[in-house]
Amino acid sequence: MENDKNISEDYTKVLIISDDLKIIDEIKELSQEYFISLDYISSKKITKIGESLPNHDILIIDNELVSINFLDYLKIYKNNTGNNYTPILTVTSNADEDFLKIILSLGINDFILKPLNPFILLVKLRNLILISNLSKMLIEARNSFYQKNKEKNELLGLTAHDLKNPINSISMLSKVLRDTNELSSEEIKEYSGDIASTAERMLSLIKELLDFNAIEEGRIKIKPEELELNEILSDVVNFYQNNAKSKNITLKTDFPNQTIYVKTDRNAIAQILDNLISNAVKYTLPGKKVFISLKKSNNIATIEIKDEGPGFTDEDMKKIYQKFSKLSAKPTAGEHSTGLGLSIVKKYADLICAELKLESEAGKGSTFFISLPIEEIEN
DSSP: OOOOTTOOTTSEEEEEEOSOHHHHHHHHHHHTTTTEEEEEEOHHHHTSTTOOOOOOSEEEEESOOSSSOHHHHHHHHHHSGGGTTOOEEEEESOOOHHHHHHHHHTTOOEEEESSOOHHHHHHHHHHHHHHHHHHHHHHHHHHHHHHHHHHHHHHHHHHHHHHHHHHHHHHHHHHHHHHOSOOOHHHHHHHHHHHHHHHHHHHHHHHHHHHHHHHHTTOOOOOOEEEEHHHHHHHHHHHTHHHHHHTTOEEEEEOOSSOOEEEEOHHHHHHHHHHHHHHHHHHSOTTOEEEEEEEEETTEEEEEEEEOSOOOOHHHHHSTTSTTOOOSOOOTTOOOOOSOHHHHHHHHHHHTTOEEEEEEOTTSOEEEEEEEEBOOOOO
16 A cells, blocks of 8 residues: 555545556546545455454455455445545456446446546546535535534533523512511511612623634624723722632732723623633632733733632643533532633633733632734824
């Protein structure tokens, strides 16, 4: 068996099974003018224990094989699920109608009679290449459909599971407020606060799921504009001050006095910062700190978000931006996590061409870096 190691992946890979070197040479000579990569193997080698076929897009098989029965081998070949969509051309000297009916019934796409006519072979090869390319497209579309359907079911299951408990909680607290006449004003205030925070949790979950779905479907339209990065970052930090305070976490900031401008999409950068700062607070233990800084270097603005949480393991780092990924770290106060936050961050970062980096070590916290080109504003 021969193989050209330098063949481009764009070439169509053709496997020839034949014991006739003349046929192999004729096909090989024809293929040199086209984007075809050839492998060939004799029937004797196929019968060797452990002999496996090279990967290929098209199979050309001679029906006159010495060491194996041609029809029996074809049945085995077609029963292999990996070969279901591989187009097959049979080389034969048998023009008997009954024989041709048999091979076509086995799923053979075409045949060519010996001696080979190079022009007919070329036409048939072109057709097989077209069939092979269409088959690949169909397989990719099918796999994509199955994957999307699986993700949709996961999304629905996640939504149903994560909304069930908050809805039950709201229902129970509402009934207490409705059916109990002896509650103090303090108790009413407490129950109402619980209902409000539970509703906020539900809205946050739904928003995250909708954002993820919109990005996946390509419905997010990026609208770059000149923005004050200091202001956007300050707004997000201020939003999480109460959250951090309730966990006895200190948000330490270091922003330059000079306003830094960037040209990017307001919603995208806000979503990135919202998710990263939210996670920093969510995964940091009470009494610890979260550090948020904005720095300028070589016309690049870099936001640094550093926490004192559990960090990420080597295994976590391999799947950190995958959707629905289950990482080793757990929220430190029982907060909710969909497994979508960092996936959303990565998708938004890619959309606005922001550089996203992570430095982390298990047990020693994490630091995310988001970098964007600075937009020079003329006074």
